Amino acid sequence: xxxxxxxxxxxxxxxxxxxxxxxxxxxxxxxxxxxxxxxxxxxxxxxxxxxxxxxxxxxxxxxxxxxxxxxxxxxxxxxxxxxxxxxxxxxxxxxxxxxxxxxxxxxxxxxxxxxxxxxxxxxxxxxxxxxxxxxxxxxxxxxxxxxxxxxxxxxxxxxxxxxxxxxxxxxxxxxxxxxxxxxxxxxxxxxxxxxxxxxxxxxxxxxxxxxxxxxxxxxxxxxxxxxxxxxxxxxxxxxxxxxxxxxxxxxxxxxxxxxxxxxxxxxxxxxxxxxxxxxxxxxxxxxxxxxxxxxxxxxxxxxxxxxxxxxxxxxxxxxxxxxxxxxxxxxxxxxxxxxxxxxxxxxxxxxxxxxxxxxxxxxxxxxxxxxxxxxxxxxxxxxxxxxxxxxxxxxxxxxxxxxxxxxxxxxxxxxxxxxxxxxxxxxxxxxxxxxxxxxxxxxxxxxxxxxxxxxxxxxxxxxxxxxxxxxxxxxxxxxxxxxxxxxxxxxxxxxxxxxxxxxxxxxxxxxxxxxxxxxxxxxxxxxxxxxxxxxxxxxxxxxxxxxxxxxxxxxxxxxxxxxxxxxxxxxxxxxxxxxxxxxxxxxxxxxxxxxxxxxxxxxxxxxxxxxxxxx
Amino acid sequence: xxxxxxxxxxxxxxxxxxxxxxxxxxxxxxxxxxxxxxxxxxxxxxxxxxxxxxxxxxxxxxxxxxxxxxxxxxxxxxxxxxxxxxxxxxxxxxxxxxxxxxxxxxxxxxxxxxxxxxxxxxxxxxxxxxxxxxxxxxxxxxxxxxxxxxxxxxxxxxxxxxxxxxxxxxxxxxxxxxxxxxxxxxxxxxxxxxxxxxxxxxxxxxxxxxxxxxxxxxxxxxxxxxxxxxxxxxxxxxxxxxxxxxxxxxxxxxxxxxxxxxxxxxxxxxxxxxxxxxxxxxxxxxxxxxxxxxxxxxxxxxxxxxxxxxxxxxxxxxxxxxxxxxxxxxx
Numbered sequence: 024x025x026x027x028x029x030x031x032x033x034x035x036x037x038x039x040x041x042x043x044x045x046x047x048x049x050x051x052x053x054x055x056x057x058x059x060x061x062x063x064x065x066x067x068x069x070x071x072x073x074x075x076x077x078x079x080x081x082x083x084x085x086x087x088x089x090x091x092x093x094x095x096x097x098x099x100x101x102x103x104x105x106x107x108x109x110x111x112x113x114x115x116x117x118x119x120x121x122x123x124x125x126x127x128x129x130x131x132x133x134x135x136x137x138x139x140x141x142x143x144x145x146x147x148x149x150x151x152x153x154x155x156x157x158x159x160x161x162x163x164x165x166x167x168x169x170x171x172x173x174x175x176x177x178x179x180x181x182x183x184x185x186x187x188x189x190x191x192x193x194x195x196x197x198x199x200x201x202x203x204x205x206x207x208x209x210x211x212x213x214x215x216x217x218x219x220x221x222x223x224x225x226x227x228x229x230x231x232x233x234x235x236x237x238x239x240x241x242x243x244x245x246x247x248x249x250x251x252x253x254x255x256x257x258x259x260x261x262x263x264x265x266x267x268x269x270x271x272x273x274x275x276x277x278x279x280x281x282x283x284x285x286x287x288x289x290x291x292x293x294x295x296x297x298x299x300x301x302x303x304x305x306x307x308x309x310x311x312x313x314x315x316x317x318x319x320x321x322x323x324x325x326x327x328x329x330x331x332x333x334x335x336x337x338x339x340x341x342x343x344x345x346x347x348x349x350x351x352x353x354x355x356x357x358x359x360x361x362x363x364x365x366x367x368x369x370x371x372x373x374x375x376x377x378x379x380x381x382x383x384x385x386x387x388x389x390x391x392x393x394x395x396x397x398x399x400x401x402x403x404x405x406x407x408x409x410x411x412x413x414x415x416x417x418x419x420x421x422x423x424x425x426x427x428x429x430x431x432x433x434x435x436x437x438x439x440x441x442x443x444x445x446x447x448x449x450x451x452x453x454x455x456x457x458x459x460x461x462x463x464x465x466x467x468x469x470x471x472x473x474x475x476x477x478x479x480x481x482x483x484x485x486x487x488x489x490x491x492x493x494x495x496x497x498x499x500x501x502x503x504x505x506x507x508x509x510x511x512x513x514x515x516x517x518x519x520x521x522x523x524x525x526x527x528x529x530x531x532x533x534x535x536x537x538x539x540x541x542x543x544x545x546x547x548x549x550x551x552x553x554x555x556x557x558x559x560x561x562x563x564x565x566x567x568x569x570x571x572x573x574x575x576x577x578x579x580x581x582x583x584x585x586x587x588x589x590x591x592x593x594x595x596x597x598x599x600x601x602x603x604x605x606x607x608x609x610x611x612x613x614x615x616x617x618x619x620x621x622x623x624x625x626x627x628x629x630x631x632x633x634x635x636x637x638x
Numbered sequence: 639x640x641x642x643x644x645x646x647x648x649x650x651x652x653x654x655x656x657x658x659x660x661x662x663x664x665x666x667x668x669x670x671x672x673x674x675x676x677x678x679x680x681x682x683x684x685x686x687x688x689x690x691x692x693x694x695x696x697x698x699x700x701x702x703x704x705x706x707x708x709x710x711x712x713x714x715x716x717x718x719x720x721x722x723x724x725x726x727x728x729x730x731x732x733x734x735x736x737x738x739x740x741x742x743x744x745x746x747x748x749x750x751x752x753x754x755x756x757x758x759x760x761x762x763x764x765x766x767x768x769x770x771x772x773x774x775x776x777x778x779x780x781x782x783x784x785x786x787x788x789x790x791x792x793x794x795x796x797x798x799x800x801x802x803x804x805x806x807x808x809x810x811x812x813x814x815x816x817x818x819x820x821x822x823x824x825x826x827x828x829x830x831x832x833x834x835x836x837x838x839x840x841x842x843x844x845x846x847x848x849x850x851x852x853x854x855x856x857x858x859x860x861x862x863x864x865x866x867x868x869x870x871x872x873x874x875x876x877x878x879x880x881x882x883x884x885x886x887x888x889x890x891x892x893x894x895x896x897x898x899x900x901x902x903x904x905x906x907x908x909x910x911x912x913x914x915x916x917x918x919x920x921x922x923x924x925x926x927x928x929x930x931x932x933x934x935x936x937x938x939x940x941x942x943x944x945x946x947x948x949x950x951x952x953x954x955x956x957x958x959x960x961x962x963x964x965x966x967x968x969x
Binding site (some may be wrong): 086088111112116117118119120123124128131133134135136137142145146149150181183186192212312593 | 724863864865867868869870871872874875882883886887891960961962963
């Protein structure tokens with residue numbers, strides 16, 4: 024944003040010609056091929072790229088935390104000192120004190136058997152930041168500073184008692200403890216829900232501004248970059264391909280790869296923010312101007328705003344397109360029953376005697392040939408809905424029909440119900456672990472054919488092989504992949520195998536649970552393209568569960584927003600994701616970061632207003 | 639991120655957990671006695687009479703013996719009688735030792751427990767640091783050498799190992815006696831520590847080989863955890879990361895294994911005690927098996943079964959105590 028002003032200052036971190044090679048049994052693998060970067064005080068520098076581009080390796084090289092098989096070349100200077108020349112003891116004096124790190128996985132980054140307070144005092148005492156008897160007090164203070172409620176009580180607790188977002192705050196508290204000059208944050212929000220992600224990013228922005236801390240933010244999420252970064256460095260296969268102010272790189276990328284990377288990011292159309300935020304303010308109809316600058320929202324203190332918790336419980340919103348689009352438009356099959364129909368479906372779990380309603384009388388209909396996106400945060404019940412549709416979650420009330428046949432316990436299925444069940448395909452989130460590592464790709468794909476007795480029980484293996492080849496072709500994989508094993512494939516290729524398997528029986532309905540959330544953006548784009556093409560060719564209906572609003576907008580005809588076990592809003596994607604009516608949908612949309620800095624600024628402004636009306 | 643394949647985990651509080659486990663334990667012990675009871679009668683359909691009375695016993699003597707001990711009753715009735723006695727704390731009387739089984743076991747059990755405890759403590763004092771050492775120097779010469787050594791020990795039967803120790807340390811070097819201390823109480827046995835060295839060593843070597851492997855792999859697993867990286871990024875040195883963070887988390891599964899290892903250890907005690915003529919439960923069991931002393935055999939099996947279920951219960955409780963994550967969800 025301010026390259027002239029930053030170059031005038033001394034960089035706090037200078038990386039020059041950094042190379043990292045991994046020496047493995049299969050020879051030397053270069054991970055970083057000579058990159059140079061400067062980091063200035065008070066700025067947020069985003070290091071972006073896809074998995075394997077070397078961005079995480081670069082950040083670990085700064086702290087000298089790479090495994091012994093890595094050989095590091097070039098120089099990394101911190102405040103004028105070459106970090107490579109420091110002794111291990113001296114380096115330990117730098118780690119956590121001058122350069123701190125926030126890691127990607129908040130769920131595993133903390134020691135599960137150590138009290139949270141102790142994990143913070145450890146870093147304080149390592150660097151003699153305070154006397155021993157005051158360390159605990161400081162730890163509690165830090166927890167309060169990163170926004171953990173009841174810090175005294177939490178300090179005595181253990182990591183598993185906290186949510187993912189709270190754990191990430193603890194990791195940030197550890198990083199902040201010694202007022203470091205640099206914080207390296209490696210995908211700090213990747214594992215978090217969008218609304219939590221937005222809060223963590225706010226925290227980072229605030230810290231960079233307040234305490235002049237320099238952030239090296241490693242991420243693959245262009246929305247995150249647009250939200251917080253001042254400058255961006257783009258990495259591709261170990262090389263730095265582009266570097267510049269965030270706005271310039273995001274709006275007018277110069278390098279070919281940056282452009283491709285940005286193009287692959289699914290984007291939501293510009294939402295009607297003025298309208299949304301205007302309503303959020305509690306004055307229906309009155310439009311608030313939010314063009315970069317937010318006008319002071321006139322919050323009426325006497326009456327609770329419509330964004331309060333009470334208002335979030337408002338009755339669900341159904342747009343004109345809430346009911347399935349007419350048969351004429353979508354029906355490519357004969358028959359009149361919907362592909363999937365949930366009527367007042369309720370799923371409850373009992374835990375410690377208390378009953379937890381995961382799905383609260385939810386009704387949803389998916390017509391044949393229709394893709395319905397299901398969005399919401401973790402714990403909103405969207406996966407439970409998927410499980411209920413598959414007959415994997417016991418219904419406490421209501422009923423679920425697939426092609427007019429009730430879904431019930433497997434043991435009770437009659438022949439017609441079983442036939443209906445065979446018309447449902449499933450795609451799972453993790454392409455790595457949903458394929459049996461000991462089965463060839465051909466066997467993985469052919470499994471549903473065998474299980475459901477495709478072409479009669481005695482279908483010859485030659486016939487099945489032919490079908491597998493057809494399916495591989497359909498998902499645009501070379502047919503000689505049939506004899507390979509899952510570990511020989513990349514994540515995107517494995518997910519295509521998952522796709523091929525799910526369409527093996529030419530299903531009328533596919534249930535896809537976060538099918539692309541584990542993939543890089545460019546890979547995600549190609550997998551989605553294949554899914555869309557298959558859908559057009561075979562005309563199956565699809566329940567597409569995802570937390571990524573832009574992906575859902577891209578692929579789904581209709582969308583349903585879930586919140587606390589219920590559907591709060593339902594309608595055409597182009598309606599719900601542009602002009603959301605329900606408070607929760609608005610918040611969700613405002614929290615989803617956009618790679619367009621201008622749009623992102625609007626979203627942040629809208630989010631601030633929405634948050635204020637809640638408070 | 640939630641997935642479609644999430645499974646529900648049962649939960650309960652510590653009280654219901656204990657109640658359920660104790661109930662399960664009683665069932666397990668009952669089943670064990672039933673199986674052993676049946677096996678004994680399958681193996682020796684004519685009963686223990688010949689073994690106890692000697693091969694020259696007349697048919698009248700045998701009949702009298704069988705009638706006196708209830709062996710002429712139907713099998714199910716014999717079993718019910720056994721259970722009925724058991725309910726009153728009566729394990730019956732030994733055929734050969736001229737005393738009640740409970741007395742015989744009561745004299746022997748403490749000595750066996752003392753030997754087992756000493757052996758276990760000695761073994762763990764060596765095995766745990768050894769595992770940590772190997773894990774932190776994985777693939778280096780020290781790790782490879784210790785792994786090789788442990789494999790040799792692990793694959794050597796303990797009676798053979800014991801014999802070698804006797805030949806080397808007792809016959810050649812004459813450092814320690816080949817005979818374990820004799821005595822009727824634990825105190826008397828412990829008064830002669832030199833005599834305990836070889837039995838303890840025989841036992842400990844095998845345990846070291848097993849548990850240093852457990853400790854090594856648990857430590858290696860933990861060293862690759864993300865929290866280790868977090869701790870290193872705080873500026874904590876590798877040594878302190880291992881001692882402060884990794885060891886505790888690695889000990890949890892190892893200690894759990896300890897509980898399940900109790901029955902295995904008892905099997906080892908039979909060999910060690912008969913090899914060194916140590917007057918413990920193992921030797922009692924061994925002689926009872928040779929003389930068809932049914933009441934003693936059943937009593938010993940009962941004790942082993944109880945030790946096994948108590949061991950696994952303790953293992954679960956200790957694990958819960960060490961790992962705050964499992965505290966709330968024992969079941």
